Amino acid sequence: MQKQKRLQKTVRIMQNNRYNHMGIHFVIRRADESDVPEIMTIMNEAKNDMAHPEWFVADDENYIREHLQGKGYVIVAESPIGGIAGFFVVKYPEDEENLGTYLEFDREQLAHVAVMDSAVVGSVYRGNGLQEQMLEAAESLLDKEKYYYLMCTIHPDNEFSRNNMESHGYKVKKIALCYGGLPRCILLKNLRKC
Numbered sequence: 001m002q003k004q005k006r007l008q009k010t011v012r013i014m015q016n017n018r019y020n021h022m023g024i025h026f027v028i029r030r031a032d033e034s035d036v037p038e039i040m041t042i043m044n045e046a047k048n049d050m051a052h053p054e055w056f057v058a059d060d061e062n063y064i065r066e067h068l069q070g071k072g073y074v075i076v077a078e079s080p081i082g083g084i085a086g087f088f089v090v091k092y093p094e095d096e097e098n099l100g101t102y103l104e105f106d107r108e109q110l111a112h113v114a115v116m117d118s119a120v121v122g123s124v125y126r127g128n129g130l131q132e133q134m135l136e137a138a139e140s141l142l143d144k145e146k147y148y149y150l151m152c153t154i155h156p157d158n159e160f161s162r163n164n165m166e167s168h169g170y171k172v173k174k175i176a177l178c179y180g181g182l183p184r185c186i187l188l189k190n191l192r193k194c
Helices: 003-017 032-049 061-071 099-103 130-141 159-166
Strands: 026-031 072-078 086-093 112-123 151-154 169-179 182-190
Touching: 003 086, 003 159, 032 072, 032 086, 061 072, 061 086, 072 112, 072 130, 086 130, 086 169, 099 112, 099 151, 099 169, 099 182, 112 130, 112 169, 130 159, 130 182, 159 169
Parallel strands: 112 151
Antiparallel strands: 026 072, 072 086, 086 112, 151 182, 169 182
């Protein structure tokens, strides 16, 4: 039953794919193991290409694979000419990784947190609204009975990502040091209040 529900949601995402402002059609879908090499290429490009390296903390291949195998999931945007244009990681956090601890959530609240963890779009595909489309797809796949506190971190100076998340109902709740001392806005979207 659970597998069938997930498949129905994936089909719905594929049906809701839309053209960007330039008329280019991207397929937004759930990633699988075969996407990992291209995801890592985009991850490494972002790590090496950032004008502000403190804005992005890259993950390794094992991290991506763990999320494909149940620690969460990954959404990809596939370009019309083939290949992955971007990805979006959703994490079901363990206790020590749970952003709810920054907001002093109790144990019950922590059990209902999902982290919108990483969003990266390849440099040649930026400006096509892919981060927004992948966010919407990622949210649509969540089990909203279990995960209704959606959280993320964004560097305080990264206005594009911050505006994108805020336009989807995320609110800055705190600025804290994360990832080894890097400043981050902690954002929360409470689906029970939407």
